[in-house]
Amino acid sequence: MEEQKKRILLVEDDPNFGTVLKDYLMMNDYEVTHAKNGMEGFEKFKKDDFDLCILDVMMPYKDGFTLAKEIRDKNTDVPIIFLTAKTMKEDVLRGYKVGADDYLNKPFDSEVLLMKIKAIIQRKATETISDSKQFEFKIGSFDLNSKLRFLRFKGGDPLKLSPKENELLRLLALHENDLMPRELALTKIWRDDNYFTSRSMDVYIAKLRKYLKPDEKVEILNIHGEGFRLVVNS
Amino acid sequence: MEEQKKRILLVEDDPNFGTVLKDYLMMNDYEVTHAKNGMEGFEKFKKDDFDLCILDVMMPYKDGFTLAKEIRDKNTDVPIIFLTAKTMKEDVLRGYKVGADDYLNKPFDSEVLLMKIKAIIQRKATETISDSKQFEFKIGSFDLNSKLRFLRFKGGDPLKLSPKENELLRLLALHENDLMPRELALTKIWRDDNYFTSRSMDVYIAKLRKYLKPDEKVEILNIHGEGFRLVVNS
DNA sequence: CTTCCCTTTTAACCTTACATTAACAAAAAT
DNA sequence: ATTTTTGTTAATGTAAGGTTAAAAGGGAAG
Numbered sequence A, B: 001m002e003e004q005k006k007r008i009l010l011v012e013d014d015p016n017f018g019t020v021l022k023d024y025l026m027m028n029d030y031e032v033t034h035a036k037n038g039m040e041g042f043e044k045f046k047k048d049d050f051d052l053c054i055l056d057v058m059m060p061y062k063d064g065f066t067l068a069k070e071i072r073d074k075n076t077d078v079p080i081i082f083l084t085a086k087t088m089k090e091d092v093l094r095g096y097k098v099g100a101d102d103y104l105n106k107p108f109d110s111e112v113l114l115m116k117i118k119a120i121i122q123r124k125a126t127e128t129i130s131d132s133k134q135f136e137f138k139i140g141s142f143d144l145n146s147k148l149r150f151l152r153f154k155g156g157d158p159l160k161l162s163p164k165e166n167e168l169l170r171l172l173a174l175h176e177n178d179l180m181p182r183e184l185a186l187t188k189i190w191r192d193d194n195y196f197t198s199r200s201m202d203v204y205i206a207k208l209r210k211y212l213k214p215d216e217k218v219e220i221l222n223i224h225g226e227g228f229r230l231v232v233n234s
Numbered sequence C: 001c002t003t004c005c006c007t008t009t010t011a012a013c014c015t016t017a018c019a020t021t022a023a024c025a026a027a028a029a030t
Numbered sequence D: 001a002t003t004t005t006t007g008t009t010a011a012t013g014t015a016a017g018g019t020t021a022a023a024a025g026g027g028a029a030g
Helices: A015-027 A038-047 A064-074 A089-097 A110-127 A163-174 A182-190 A195-212 B015-027 B038-047 B064-074 B089-097 B110-127 B163-174 B182-190 B195-212
Strands: A006-011 A030-035 A052-056 A080-084 A102-105 A136-139 A142-145 A150-153 A179-181 A218-223 A227-232 B006-011 B030-035 B052-056 B080-084 B102-105 B136-139 B142-145 B150-153 B179-181 B218-223 B227-232
Touching: A006 A015, A006 A038, A015 A030, A015 A110, A030 A038, A038 A052, A038 A064, A052 A064, A052 A110, A064 A080, A064 A089, A080 A089, A080 A110, A089 A102, A089 B110, A102 A110, A110 B089, A136 A163, A142 A163, A163 A179, A163 A182, A163 A195, A163 A227, A179 A182, A182 A195, A182 A227, A195 A218, B006 B015, B006 B038, B015 B030, B015 B110, B030 B038, B038 B064, B052 B064, B052 B110, B064 B080, B064 B089, B080 B089, B080 B110, B089 B102, B102 B110, B136 B163, B142 B163, B163 B179, B163 B182, B163 B195, B163 B227, B179 B182, B182 B195, B182 B227, B195 B218
Parallel strands: A006 A030, A006 A052, A052 A080, A080 A102, B006 B030, B006 B052, B052 B080, B080 B102
Antiparallel strands: A136 A142, A142 A150, A179 A227, A218 A227, B136 B142, B142 B150, B179 B227, B218 B227
């Protein structure tokens, strides 16, 4: 059963150690983004959604704590694990202060790290209850519930949407009446922008158009070379 | 306002170390129950509600893991911290398997322990908001008593549920009409998310559907790749 | 220790759901 | 005019879920 891979942001300045760790994590089915310093780490963090951050404490320019604090300011929820050089009590305490979820002393056992990662990610998974209103949209006379993945026309029987259909329609709805760039959907939903994913997206646009036909006020327009626009005519 | 003191169950066979640790925790405003071995630990656990369990791994008669497993069977939520004699990888891994939240190697720094305790208790506190003591549910014309593990249809003869059936139905009921993520059930009930546990869960879903058949208004819907939804149609 | 019963997991087989790719048509851009 | 982009439908391959049955565990009682 292919689960969605969990995404990890790894910030580690030692290139050897960083690469080894990255490879190890990737071998264990995580999608890893490796940043070589605090600056880069923060940039990458802002660009993407991660399920976990692993931060080295000792780094030039911007140490792990400072980075963690910045990350916490943007997002109070991502779990953070610190890698500390050795048992430095101050480090550990400071880490917890900025809201770390755990720490590991180098050198550490890789299997233990894996277990911690698993435990932490699972923990977060159970916490995530519901931010309901993020997931409900009105599109003309349709109701889209993108958490339960259905589309209902005027209180009729809900039409089940596939994950991709759902995500795409949701993105369009988020940009209602505005341009939803092709590239955006491809990078956010397909996580890759190439000929095939692009054609795949077109197929999904066709499906959505079919679903939305019952309300002739709602249409998905193409903006050649740019993307699509979900419009609701009054 | 006087905060309710957090209750800790400390199971540690070394009388000296145990007493010192207990005193230290009490000095830091925790209410501590100290059990000298696994048996006693379990007895005390059953008698009271605790916010956290700290278990020594190495104990005569009943080691920390066995105890943890018993505790987990009774309560899937209490955080557990293990104290391991030294960095024994096997211990650590085994600990996580039975659902530990963390572990500490002896000798450890007491301040670090305090931080961990604080972090863990806080974590649970944010998780456990409304989800407190919900053990009785109305599901269409069924009554589920998940404390006694039975399901009754319109006041008829109660059907006895197995532990897993019960837990699963309870989770579904807690999320009635909403998505109950697969991952949630697997991590909370099966404590592991892999192909086999996932298939096992499907088997249980089939069983529950059979049990719920008498009321055709009640159904368990699948949301492909996400989880299940217990719906009660009006 | 063995047997029995209850629970859970594993296996097997089948159905449904999804995403991708191909193929061809139509628009739009150059 | 012809190259690129988009529209649409259908075919294909794979993964997830439904269901039943058999195997494996585990605890209590004999």
